[in-house]
Structure formats: C-alpha cells, structure tokens
Amino acid sequence: MLELIVISTLNGLLFGMLLFLLSSGLTVIFSMMGVLNFAHASFYMLGAFFGFQLTKWIGFWPALLLAPLLVGAIGMAVERYGLRNTHKHGHVAELLLTFGLAFAIEEIVAMMWGRSPVDYRVPALLDFPAFTIFSTNYPAYKIFMLAVSILIFIVLLMVLKRTRVGLIVQAALTHPHMVGHLGHNVGRIFMLVFGVGSALAGIAGVIAGPALVTQSDMAAALGPILFVVIVFGGLGSLPGAFIASLVIGLVQTFAVALNGSLASAFGPLDPSMGPSVLTDIWNVTIAQVAPIVPYLLLVIILIVRPMGLMGTRET
C-alpha cells in the first residue's frame, strides 16, 4: 500500500507540475489581458511538434532551447497582428479569435505531420531508470521533467515578484493607463507577456512530447483540463494555478489507484434489481470515473467559491 502511495504521489506531482507549466502561461496572459486564450494548449502542441522536428535535425538539447523560442515568436505575432487588432472590439472577439486559432493550428499540424502519433523519443542521455523504489524503476526523464518544471516555477515567481520587469508587468495588469503615462510601452509589454506565456507552453510541449504522445489531437485532449486548473486556482492567480495543478495532478492519479465503489462501501444491491442502470452506477469504481474527477471539482468550486482558490475577483 505504501508503495502505491509513494509512486502515485510521484506520478501525481509530475502530472501536476506539467499542468502548472501550461497553466502558468495561460493564467499570466489572462490576468494581463483579460482574455482566455483558447489556443494555449495548441501552443503546447506546437512546442511538442517543433521539439520533435528539431530533435531530428539538431538534437534534443538545442531543440529544448529553440522550440520554445519559436513558439514564443508565434505567440508574439498572434498578439501583435491578431489580438491587438481585435482588442477594440471587446473580449468576445478576442476569445473567438483564439478559439478559431486553436482549430487552425490543429489542422495545420495534422497536415504537416499527419494524424497519427510521431515517433518522438526520450533523449538517450536520459533514457535510464533514475532510482528504484519498492522495486519500481522511476525513469530519469520524468525526474528531468519535474526539475525543469520546478525551476521554471521559481524563475517565474522571482521575475514577477522581485524584479523591476515583474513590477511593471504587475502594474500594467491593474493600471495599464498609469503605466503608459509613466513612459512604458504597454503594448509591447502585452506582446512580450503573450510571447513568454506561449513559450512556457512550448517548453511544456517539448519536454512532455516524448513522455506522453505527440499527435495532432493532443491539444484538444489537454485543453479542457487547463481551464479547470486556472478556474480552480482562481483566474489570474499564479500561486493559485500552482496549487490547483498539484491538486488536480494528485487527485487524478490517486483516483486511478482507488478501487472503491458504492457497492464496496454499502454492499451490493438487492439481486432482484437485476442488471439495470442503477447497478451499473452502483458498481462503477473510483478508478473508472478518474477522468471526470477534475471537472467535478470545477463544478464544486464554482458553486462553493466562484472566484477560485486564490482568485481575487469573481469572473
């Protein structure tokens, strides 16, 4: 049992940190511009595919550096030439723009790399078990993923809280006009933030690609979970997104590990009920409903605390 708890905790932390890498960019963008970027998971997918392609050409390590930069550049272009123009038409227009962009990116990726998974492998340097715990190997690559995620979290927090750049960004969040009057180019700040946010998603894509599956529907598969994370954590709150990512990562992993069902808690139904919808529900295990647990959390938090865990405003 202890073995299962330790391994599940590790797996949960890893998945949680990956979610955080993605949601950090999304939440920063949201808090700045007030726009939910539906295409955020698509930038993650672009990161994975660029990572795959560049790995083939120049190796994994240069790809790890270059692919996020590329994705960031695309993100900046989207902000400069897309969002900035639609901004004057209100948030709905911006939302629709990113919504359409998500579909466009998916189709373009499918056209370029096909619809089946590409063969994106863990780099040979990290393809060994890092340590063995309860006779289960823990792959070095997963430790690497965990380390990168934590590193980025710390850097991001430092930059936002401790540097002048972070100060201006935070000020631009709440008082864009004042920041503008003080002589800063608010437009460029927005563009850079959008670029950095996309690049973060790109990094997540490059490092998650080999561990998970790199294929053209990976954005659609992960997108909904991201919204759960940022709503659960509180829209626009970085620490909130961090906690929410870990909670959802752990909850989902542990839900898989549990076998309990209503039947095991309260005993089987009267046999006279026969096979019916009711017995189906009664016998479903927690493991089986694991994929919907995050969405259940979303519904509950919206009812109980609409601003999310650490959010400050009710949107």
Place this chain on the structure above:
Amino acid sequence: MHRLVIAAAAALTVLGGTAFAQETIKIGYIDPLSGGGASVGEGGLKTFQYLADEINAKGGILGRKIEILPLDNKTNPQESLVQAQKAIDAGARYITQGNGSSVAAALSDFVTKNNTRNPGKEVLYFNYAAVDPSLTNEKCSFWHFRWDASSDIKMEALTSYMKDVPAIKKVYLINQDYSFGQSVRADARKMLGAKRPDIQIVGDELHPLLKITDFSPYIAKIKASGADSVVTGNWGQDIALLLKAAADAGLKVNWYTYYAGGAGGPTAIKQTGLDHQVFQITEGFANSGHQPAMDFEKTFRAKVNMSLWYPRAVNEMRMFKAAAEKANSLDPVKVAAALEDLKFEVLDGGEGLMRKDDHQFFQPIYISSFGKLAANEPFDEEGTGWGWHLVSKVDTSKTTVPTTCKMTRP
C-alpha cells in the same frame, strides 16, 4: 437542331462509355485515421490497399478493379454512420471496418436498416477486427460477416493455454471501458474461474478508450497488486502505451494480450526486456512457418514497409473474390449467399469456414510469444531484432463456439 441531338447523343455515349469502363468495385474503409486509433487505422488502410492492388494486378474480380475509399471515423460510432453514408453515396456496395466493437455494432445496425429500406441497393459489411461476441449472437445480422475470431473464441484458446502454466497464480485484468473490453474481462473471469479455480484475480481495471496518454498510475497499481500475469484486450495506442509505461517502471509480469503486436507494441516489449513473456493470440503471424504466408509477408514488408498485422484481411479480400466468382455476380445479396458456409484455405494454412448460422469465420488460432528469434524465424518486428515465436496452435475444430444468433434472411 438535328445536329445538336446527334452531338448530345454522341457526348452521352462517350460519357457513358468511360463511366462503364472505369466502374470499379468500391469498398468503403471506415476506420480511425486520426486520434488515438490512427496508428492501427492507417496500418489497416495500407493493408487493404495492398490487397486491392494484388487482386487488381491479377485482373480484379470478374474483370472489375477494386478501389478502397478511405473514410476517417475517429473511432466514433456516430461519425462512422456519416462515413458509411458517404461511402454509399460514392457508390460503394461493400464497407469494411475493424477497430472498435462499438463502431461495429452501430455499422451492422445501420447496414441492416439501409438494406431493408433500399431493396436492390443492398450493402455488405465485412468486419475484420471488431470481436465483441454479441455481433454474431444477439445482435447478428445477415449483412455482417466477421473474419476475426470473436473475443470469446480467443479467450477460450488463451485460457486453455494458461490453464497448463502452473506459474500463473495472480492475474490482473486491464481493459478498455466499452463493449469489447467488458466482454474480455467477463470472459476471462468466467473461463479462468472454470479452468483454474485456484488462480486469484487480483485486479480488474477498466480505463477510458484511447484517451490515456500515461499509464504509469495503472502500472503502479498492477505492481502493488502483486500480480504475476496481466490479461488485456487493449489495442491501438492503449496497448503500446501500457507496455511502454510497464517498461519505464520495470514491471516484470507475463502479459497475455490480444493485440501486443500492433504499432508501438513490439518496441515497448523489447524495451522491457521481457524475452518471451508477452503472448499474443492471432489467426496468423510472421514466423508461423507456413511457406505461402511467409512469402506473402516478405513481399508485403518490402512494399508496404510494415509487418502484416491482419492476416484476416488477406482472408477477407480473397474470400470476397472467391465468393463473387462462385456467385458470378457482384450483387451483395448473391455474394452474401455465396459466402455462407464457404470453406477456404486461410493464409497461414489450414481450412477455415464462414459459418452460415452467424457469419462468424472459424480458422486455426495461434498463441505466440515475443522475444529473441530462433534460426528458422526470419521476421523481426519494428526493427527490434525480436519477433513472434509459435507457442501453441489451436485447430479450427477446437475453436467452434455455439451461437444464439437467429438470423433474418432476405
């Protein structure tokens, strides 16, 4: 005016003439070409295109060429019906599908309804891989033919083999959460319980179909259960990723699978280092030792650049040709009648039979294990240097299972 009529008549003749000469036998291939099932769907498409080319090179069927229409159903039953209608609208009278019994049930139902409503424009459905037993039992249809052994036939053969392996004590079941996965788990429980009551089922897992990208949490659970063997009907990315996660975690158990040979599976097994500890149950495999099959495998690999996952697809297409020639017609109703009780020498050797009662094809079944190759085994998989090795063969007569099908014939 007169001249115009002549011109129009001439134009019509030319148009009609070319249309007649080009009239191909269209077969709608309805399978996932995107999403989690795409890897196997694309493999299947290449296989059918190769088989069509092979038949066309020898003059086609009754002088007509076969054309495969690729239609992406995204492993979704609803989408499959849209694609089936598209195939029919494009002039297809035959459709083939394999991945997903939920899709198969929807298609079988769709074809049956379509044929009742459109007499004279019937459509036949050739199923090459959807193995839920209900398709040839309570949900059977005259218009559906299945070339793969149904799940209960496979489980019967697999458990007959497992029965004689005393090392098996604790079995873990992990399957996809839909009709097929549920039938695998139910059959495994029932048959293992009857043949080896001493075996303990230490886990019985259902997970979402083709949605999981990381199986580590499930592997941790299998590990914790203390199982020595895992039985799974997983296919597509669900078997490849399951084995990959097991390889990463260093899980050492014996795997009894239906589809470990699909895309990505062999690579993951090689990575685990489980030499001859992953078993697969199929109607044929590369190193079966039957010369015509091995010759076929060689040319197939050279041309398509993948190994033959679906010997049953070869049987399907060749039997289609045989039945059409026997009926001397390409009318689906006559072809269906000719297929009933048709005996056929299958690709991997031995006689198969398309049973009239339920349209289930019975054929020899093989259990093979994956590992280092012996001297007389020329074929490896996915460039791993490892390949499939014969463990046990079950003859056609021993694979026969009863059916509850009450078929309505036209």
